[in-house]
Amino acid sequence: xxxxxxxxxxxxxxxxxxxxxxxxxxxxxxxxxxxxxxxxxxxxxxxxxxxxxxxxxxxxxxxxxxxxxxxxxxxxxxxxxxxxxxxxxxxxxxxxxxxxxxxxxxxxxxxxxxxxxxxxxxxxxxxxxxxxxxxxxxxxxxxxxxxxxxxxxxxxxxxxxxxxxxxxxxxxxxxxxxxxxxxxxxxxxxxxxxxxxxxxxxxxxxxxxxxxxxxxxxxxxxxxxxxxxxxxxxxxxxxxxxxxxxxxxxxxxxxxxxxxxxxxxxxxxxxxxx
Numbered sequence: 001x002x003x004x005x006x007x008x009x010x011x012x013x014x015x016x017x018x019x020x021x022x023x024x025x026x027x028x029x030x031x032x033x034x035x036x037x038x039x040x041x042x043x044x045x046x047x048x049x050x051x052x053x054x055x056x057x058x059x060x061x062x063x064x065x066x067x068x069x070x071x072x073x074x075x076x077x078x079x080x081x082x083x084x085x086x087x088x089x090x091x092x093x094x095x096x097x098x099x100x101x102x103x104x105x106x107x108x109x110x111x112x113x114x115x116x117x118x119x120x121x122x123x124x125x126x127x128x129x130x131x132x133x134x135x136x137x138x139x140x141x142x143x144x145x146x147x148x149x150x151x152x153x154x155x156x157x158x159x160x161x162x163x164x165x166x167x168x169x170x171x172x173x174x175x176x177x178x179x180x181x182x183x184x185x186x187x188x189x190x191x192x193x194x195x196x197x198x199x200x201x202x203x204x205x206x207x208x209x210x211x212x213x214x215x216x217x218x219x220x221x222x223x224x225x226x227x228x229x230x231x232x233x234x235x236x237x238x239x240x241x242x243x244x245x246x247x248x249x250x251x252x253x254x255x256x257x258x259x260x261x262x263x264x265x266x267x268x269x270x271x272x273x274x
Contacts, residue, residue: 048079048080048082048083048088049079050087050088050091050222050223051222051223052222053091053223054091054094054225054226054227056076057073057076057091057094057095057098058098058227060072060073060075060076060095060098061073061098061101061102064102065102065105068106070099070102070118073095073098073099073102074099076095077092077095077096077099080092080095083129086133086134086136086139087223087224089129089130089132089133089139090130090133090136090138090139090142090225092126092129093125093126093127093129093130093139093142093143093146094126094142094225096122096123096125096126096129096146097122097123097126097142097145097146097149099118099122100118100119100122100123100126100146100149102118103115103116103117103118103119103122104119104149106118107119116153119149119152119153120150120153123146123149123150124150126142126146127143127146127147127150130142130143130146131143135172136176137172137173137174137176137177137180137183137218138173138177138180138182138224138225140169140170140172140173140176140183141169141170141173141180141182141183141186142182142225143169144165144166144167144169144170144173144183144186145182145186147162147165147166147169148166148186148189148190150162151163151166166190167190170183170186170187170190173186174187177218179214179215179218180214180218181211181214181215181216181228181229181232182225182227182228184207184208184210184211184214184232185208185211185228185231185232185235187207188203188204188207188208188211188232188235188236189235191203191204191207192204192235192239201239201243204235204236204239205236205239205240205245205248208232208235208236208239209236211228211229211232212229212232212233212236216228216229229259230256230260230263230265230266233252233255233256233259233260233266234256234265234266234269236249236252237249237252237253237256237266237269237272238269238272240252241272241273246273249272249273250273253266253269253270253273256269
């Protein structure tokens, strides 16, 4: 409940956004940032193991939630103490993001002040990591996502500035790569959590359909991010159920269960159709 109220507050501050303008296709090369290719070329620290890093980070979050301990995430984060290259710093920040998610999950389960500290510390840590490294479409999308989580603990005056930064980073991510699934997902979340009376919920399905039309990765590589598609399916199903567009919701639910038959978050959505 707290999380939903927080997100609603965040997006009331955003106001009426022109989501179609932000998520439009820019006439630029898919790889037109310092980016993407430098991610692959600058693996500067041979002691950092990037093999299956995305899966290892997500699995560590799952174990942390089950064990009610952040230690599994701390262990994988320590591997990136000497991160130098853009790709290493991306994953370092991504693990900070997962640690912040752990704090949010705990905050929903039991209201403890240290959980708020976990969220703030790791969000700030992730933001600092990304701000101090070369930028790419992917790093801008993650930076925007982390920045959106920081709004809750800002002063009222600072909230407006941070909201503006969030929009700016998502826009930059799409300018650099219009086919970035994670950037489209972030914009869809903004629209979804903005109340209708403030101009929200108008383009959620369209933006999420744009996300689903993107590949998980623009450049195929085991060390590049591919996360987000499950989140897209989850949100597009929930939104259309809430809007009573049941046939659309069922269509995407069938599609998601075929693609991810063992995904707990997707299977839990079955109760929405009872």
